[in-house]
Amino acid sequence: MRPVFFYKPLPPHSSEASWQWWFKVWTPAAFAVAIICVESTNLFSSNNTGSWLRPIVQQWIGPIQDSTWNIFHHYLRKTGHFVGYGLVAFTFLRAWLYTLRQRGPSTLIAWRLESSILAILSTAIVASCDEYHQTFIPSRTGTPYDVLLDTVGACTLCLLVWLLCWSKRSSSVELRMA
Numbered sequence: 001m002r003p004v005f006f007y008k009p010l011p012p013h014s015s016e017a018s019w020q021w022w023f024k025v026w027t028p029a030a031f032a033v034a035i036i037c038v039e040s041t042n043l044f045s046s047n048n049t050g051s052w053l054r055p056i057v058q059q060w061i062g063p064i065q066d067s068t069w070n071i072f073h074h075y076l077r078k079t080g081h082f083v084g085y086g087l088v089a090f091t092f093l094r095a096w097l098y099t100l101r102q103r104g105p106s107t108l109i110a111w112r113l114e115s116s117i118l119a120i121l122s123t124a125i126v127a128s129c130d131e132y133h134q135t136f137i138p139s140r141t142g143t144p145y146d147v148l149l150d151t152v153g154a155c156t157l158c159l160l161v162w163l164l165c166w167s168k169r170s171s172s173v174e175l176r177m178a
Contacts, residue, residue: 004094004098005161025098026099028091028095029094032087032091037130053073078146082149088126089123096114097112112162
């Protein structure tokens with residue numbers, strides 16, 4: 001299985017569309033969703049992450065006052081949402097690129113655009129389910145703002161892929177690799 005981010009792969013042979021192919025394509029996305037499920041528990045609530053994150057941060061920058069730590073911890077967690085869901089979107093983007101390629105010819109831009117939209121949508125659905133789940137855990141708060149932040153992280157990742165892998169500059173690399 002050749003990397004899908006720099007060129008459009010050839011359609012799979014009938015033997016490649018087996019369960020092993022589907023497993024290779026979708027396992028990273030399933031693994032990313034599983035990590036989100038674990039992080040959605042009480043173990044990763046704000047009260048619990050502060051106790052192990054603070055010593056790590058203080059090791060790098062020195063002692064932090066409680067009021068400063070509370071603000072820093074909040075932004076650190078929100079950055080984790082943004083980056084984490086960006087990575088989830090990356091796994092979905094990869095899976096959708098391979099999966100949509102199976103249905104046959106489409107233009108390069110349509111294939112990439114549809115894959116990107118589906119990756120963002122998939123990530124938004126996972127984020128919504130995660131936040132909904134958190135409303136049932138007393139130490140967690142599910143909020144639509146986190147869903148929005150997570151979705152913006154997914155959009156940003158897809159934009160970065162467009163700029164770094166699919167821009168005009170990288171198109172010349174793409175043609176040489178094909």
